[in-house]
Structures are given as structure tokens and as C-alpha cells.
Amino acid sequence: AQKVTQAQTEISVVEKEDVTLDCVYETRDTTYYLFWYKQPPSGELVFLIRRNSFDEQNEISGRYSWNFQKSTSSFNFTITASQVVDSAVYFCALSAYPMKTSYDKVIFGPGTSLSVIP
Amino acid sequence: DGGITQSPKYLFRKEGQNVTLSCEQNLNHDAMYWYRQDPGQGLRLIYYSQIVNDFQKGDIAEGYSVSREKKESFPLTVTSAQKNPTAFYLCASSSGLAGVNEQFFGPGTRLTVL
Numbered sequence: 001a002q003k004v005t006q007a008q009t010e011i012s013v014v015e016k017e018d019v020t021l022d023c024v025y026e027t028r029d030t031t032y033y034l035f036w037y038k039q040p041p042s043g044e045l046v047f048l049i050r051r052n053s054f055d056e057q058n059e060i061s062g063r064y065s066w067n068f069q070k071s072t073s074s075f076n077f078t079i080t081a082s083q084v085v086d087s088a089v090y091f092c093a094l095s096a097y098p099m100k101t102s103y104d105k106v107i108f109g110p111g112t113s114l115s116v117i118p
Numbered sequence: 119d120g121g122i123t124q125s126p127k128y129l130f131r132k133e134g135q136n137v138t139l140s141c142e143q144n145l146n147h148d149a150m151y152w153y154r155q156d157p158g159q160g161l162r163l164i165y166y167s168q169i170v171n172d173f174q175k176g177d178i179a180e181g182y183s184v185s186r187e188k189k190e191s192f193p194l195t196v197t198s199a200q201k202n203p204t205a206f207y208l209c210a211s212s213s214g215l216a217g218v219n220e221q222f223f224g225p226g227t228r229l230t231v232l
Contacts, residue, residue, distance in 0.1 A: 009158070033218060044122075045161075045208065047220040091160060095217030105176075106217055108160030 002027045004094050004109035012115045013082050021077045021112045023092030029053075034068065034075045035093040035106070045091065051075060082116045089113045120145045122224035124209050129229045131196070131203065139194045139227045141209030149214065150192040151221065154178060155206040164207075167192055196229065204231045 003026040036048040153161040163176030167186040181200025210221040
């Protein structure tokens with residue numbers, strides 16, 4: 001079965017601190033995609049990154065960085081020098097490719113609520 | 119600007135009533151999706167459509183219905199058969215398979231049953 005675990009339900013940090021959001025996934029597929037989405041208080045999810053299971057290179061985008069480790073089935077997300085605007089719920093998600101089920105499916109984790117305190 | 123619009127933002131329903139949530143996109147995407155979000159839970163797929171005039175049930179389709187008569191529109195009806203409809207509903211679209219491509223989300227509709 002495919003599953004995404006985000007063990008941290010809520011995290012609070014003081015502005016300018018670094019914070020890492022954990023994501024652990026389970027899948028038997030050898031080919032899959034991992035995603036991170038951000039859900040600000042406005043409600044709509046915003047795509048942050050997609051990672052192919054064959055590409056284990058870490059990625060950095062400004063203050064954001066992602067650490068993908070297949071050996072531990074983890075795809076962690078780090079925000080450096082956090083800002084108040086980073087306050088949101090962050091979702092990690094997993095898919096399988098090609099789709100084994102009857103429909104195209106993305107499995108979302110329960111989300112981590114991040115509060116950045118000024 | 120291209121994007122997804124959902125209306126209304128807030129919706130109140132009396133028990134036993136059917137209500138329809140609107141979702142429109144101008145991104146020219148073939149695939150559209152409806153998700154339900156409950157507090158402390160991830161998104162769960164209700165229905166999806168990969169092409170006009172075709173749609174498939176997701177994980178929690180019972181008590182819901184959809185139509186896809188136009189590429190731009192994918193309305194969701196919450197019927198009286200849905201026992202616990204109070205939730206936040208998100209519509210999304212993607213240019214191809216959601217498992218491969220990023221999904222674009224609307225701002226959501228918060229449904230409350232009185």
C-alpha cells in the first residue's frame with residue numbers, strides 16, 4: 001500500500017530560524033513522483049516541487065531546499081531563515097507512475113502546520 | 119490571469135438538501151479533480167475527470183456526483199446521501215496525469231451543514 005506520513009502535526013518557530021518538515025513515504029513502485037504543496041490561510045494549495053524517484057539530487061530554491069533519500073524513503077523540506085509569510089500547512093504527496101490503479105491518483109500526507117512567530 | 123475559480127467560498131446547507139459546488143478553469147487543462155479536506159487530514163479524492171464527458175470515482179465518491187460537459191467546468195453536487203458533508207472542498211486541474219504533473223488548485227469552498 002502507498003502511504004505518506006508527516007509525523008509533525010504542528011511546528012512553531014521564531015522568525016529567521018531554520019525549520020525542517022519531515023516526510024516519509026511507503027510504496028512498492030520503483031517509479032514514482034513526490035511533491036510538496038503549500039496551503040496558506042487563503043486555502044488554495046500551491047505547488048512547490050516535484051521529484052522523480054530516479055533523481056536523488058537535492059534541490060535548493062532560494063530559502064527552500066529538499067533532501068530526497070530513497071534509502072530511508074524520506075523527502076524532507078527545509079526552510080532557511082523562516083519568515084512570517086512561510087506560515088502555512090505543508091503537504092507532502094506521492095504518486096505512482098505508471099498508474100497501477102484504475103485511476104490517476106496522488107496520495108497526500110496529513111500535512112504539517114507551520115507557524116512562524118515574528 | 120489563468121487559474122481556477124470556485125464558488126461559493128462559503129456554503130450552508132440544511133440536512134436533506136442537495137447543493138452544487140462550482141469549479142471553473144481557464145488553464146486549458148484536460149484533467150480536473152475534486153478533493154475533500156477535513157481538519158488534520160490530507161486531501162482525499164472524491165471524483166476526477168481526465169476528459170470531457172468522462173469521469174471516475176475516487177476514494178470517497180459515495181454521496182457525491184459530478185458532470186463534465188465542458189472542458190472548463192467540473193461541478194460537484196453534494197447529495198443528501200452524504201452523511202457527513204461538512205468539510206472544505208478543493209477543486210484542482212492538471213495538464214496531464216496528476217501523478218506526474220503538478221496540480222493547480224482553486225481557493226476552495228467551505229461547506230457547513232446546519
